[in-house]
Amino acid sequence: MKMLSLLHFDVLPLAKLEVGHHFYWHLGGLKLHGQVFLTSWVVIGLLLVASLLATRNPQRVPQGLQNLMEYVFEFIRDIAKAQLGEKEYRAWLPFVGTLFLFIFVSNWSGALLPWRVIEIPGGELAAPTGDINTTVALALLTSLAYFYAGFKKRGLGYFAKYVEPTPILLPIAILEDFTKPLSLSFRLFGNILADELVVAVLVLLVPLFIPLPVMMLGLFTSAIQALVFATLAAAYIHEALEGHGEEEAH
Amino acid sequence: MFDFDATLPLMAIQFVLLTFLLNAVLFKPILKIIDERDEYVRTNQADAKAYLAETEALAKQYEQELADSRRQAQAMIAAAQAEAKETVAKQIADAQAQAQQQREQSQKALDEQKRDAFKSLEQQVDSLSQGILDKLLGSQAA
Numbered sequence: 429m430k431m432l433s434l435l436h437f438d439v440l441p442l443a444k445l446e447v448g449h450h451f452y453w454h455l456g457g458l459k460l461h462g463q464v465f466l467t468s469w470v471v472i473g474l475l476l477v478a479s480l481l482a483t484r485n486p487q488r489v490p491q492g493l494q495n496l497m498e499y500v501f502e503f504i505r506d507i508a509k510a511q512l513g514e515k516e517y518r519a520w521l522p523f524v525g526t527l528f529l530f531i532f533v534s535n536w537s538g539a540l541l542p543w544r545v546i547e548i549p550g551g552e553l554a555a556p557t558g559d560i561n562t563t564v565a566l567a568l569l570t571s572l573a574y575f576y577a578g579f580k581k582r583g584l585g586y587f588a589k590y591v592e593p594t595p596i597l598l599p600i601a602i603l604e605d606f607t608k609p610l611s612l613s614f615r616l617f618g619n620i621l622a623d624e625l626v627v628a629v630l631v632l633l634v635p636l637f638i639p640l641p642v643m644m645l646g647l648f649t650s651a652i653q654a655l656v657f658a659t660l661a662a663a664y665i666h667e668a669l670e671g672h673g674e675e676e677a678h
Numbered sequence: 679m680f681d682f683d684a685t686l687p688l689m690a691i692q693f694v695l696l697t698f699l700l701n702a703v704l705f706k707p708i709l710k711i712i713d714e715r716d717e718y719v720r721t722n723q724a725d726a727k728a729y730l731a732e733t734e735a736l737a738k739q740y741e742q743e744l745a746d747s748r749r750q751a752q753a754m755i756a757a758a759q760a761e762a763k764e765t766v767a768k769q770i771a772d773a774q775a776q777a778q779q780q781r782e783q784s785q786k787a788l789d790e791q792k793r794d795a796f797k798s799l800e801q802q803v804d805s806l807s808q809g810i811l812d813k814l815l816g817s818q819a820a
Contacts (some may be wrong), residue, residue, distance in 0.1 A: 450681070458684035467687065472696055481703035486711045488718060494711075501708045522701035532695060561685035569690055 449551040461559055463548060470541075471533045504528055507655070508527035511662030512669070520665055523573055527566060528658035531557055535620055535650030539627075539643065557653075558620040560613070567613035571605065578668035586668065608664055612657060619653045629667040 437449040482497035490552050504525040510518040511524075537543070538555020546553055556562045578586035590601040623646040630639040 432761065455684065460683065460688065461685045464685055464689070465692075468692065472692070475696070476699060476703060479700060483703060483707035483711070486707065488715055490711075497704065498708055500707065501712075522697050524704050525705060526697040526700045528692070529700065530693065556689075559685065562689050564682070565686045565690035566693060568686075569693060628702060653733055 447629050451548045451550040461551075461561060463551050464556050464559045464562060466548075467537065467543060467553050468534065468562070471537055474533055474537075475529055498643065500529070501525070504658070507658055508662050511659060512537060512666045516666070516669055517662075520573070520577070520662065524658050524662045524665075527570070527661055528654050531566070531616065531657050532651060532654035534562075535654055536647065538620060538624060539646050539650055554624055555620050555650075557616055558624055560617050563613040563617040564609070566616070566657070567609035570664060571609045573661065574664040574668040577665045579671050589668075608660075616651060616653050616657055619649055623649055624669060 451458040451466075453462040453465070472480065478493065478497065482493045487494060505517070505521060508521045508524045511517075512520055531592075534555050534557040538558060543553035543555075575586075578589070590598055627639055627643055627646055630642055
């Protein structure tokens with residue numbers, strides 16, 4: 429990242445590039461990335477406030493925020509239903525839905541909220557999903573979720589999926605359990621960080637108007653990444669629930 | 679860039695908490711609202727269907743009744759017409775009979791008067807011829 433830190437100009441405070449600098453918090457010998465938690469709390473706060481406001485006074489004919497949240501809910505439900513099927517989706521809806529909402533709002537907060545205006549002692553505020561810790565945490569939770577789903581549904585018979593349809597594929601099946609969280613986390617992390625960097629570099633070069641199309645593209649990829657993460661998580665859970673041998677007709 | 683530290687597990691815990699919180703404040707309530715609305719719509723639809731069936735039955739019944747009364751009215755009109763025709767025919771017949779009778783009566787009276795008139799004429803002829811005879815013969819006789 430030395431190359432990128434060459435681009436430090438203090439002329440344009442909004443266009444500063446800082447990668448790899450963190451606002452460290454120390455918690456009993458543990459180091460935390462403070463800026464990630466600050467922004468994630470804003471995101472979580474947004475989600476909770478919107479949810480509470482939407483469901484505070486439920487109407488039969490939805491209006492305003494309730495309508496929006498119902499639309500969002502149905503969108504999420506469709507994702508979960510499409511991947512997990514009618515029978516299993518209800519139990520996993522909160523997990524898949526929270527994944528989507530958290531990632532989506534995080535990504536868009538990074539693209540839309542002027543985090544960088546707020547000065548913090550180290551690093552800069554950005555989308556929580558632009559930090560590898562967040563994305564790996566989400567990806568590992570997804571792994572845990574599908575292992576849990578598999579063991580809960582089929583007990584130790586879950587291991588049968590490693591040698592089905594043939595034991596020759598065992599190494600690949602085991603490898604998959606590592607590549608899944610790896611690809612999930614790096615895809616999200618890479619997309620969000622790259623988007624922020626591209627926008628920052630462009631703003632640095634041409635501050636006005638020219639970065640706008642790239643910003644729009646950033647909004648688009650951010651939304652797509654949230655959808656992809658949630659869909660893949662649901663697909664992995666479905667795979668663990670179904671196994672290879674006993675494919676049911678949907 | 680790739681510095682992993684305690685952010686990771688804490689973020690994971692935070693996310694799990696968020697999942698439970700969102701389940702409590704978003705997913706469950708909204709699912710409940712949507713289910714309730716579905717239920718409401720379904721009952722309303724069932725009610726509406728029942729009402730529609732009832733209405734259709736009523737309409738059918740009314741149509742039946744309408745057809746019945748129309749038929750009845752037609753029958754009544756036909757009966758009345760027949761009755762009227764009968765009455766007219768009877769009255770015409772009565773009137774014709776009466777006229778016939780009157781004509782016969784007046785014919786009879788006329789005949790009688792004619793006979794009377796002939797009779798008196800004959801008498802007068804007799805007396806006149808007697809007078810003529812008397813006058814002719816009386817002068818001879820005288």
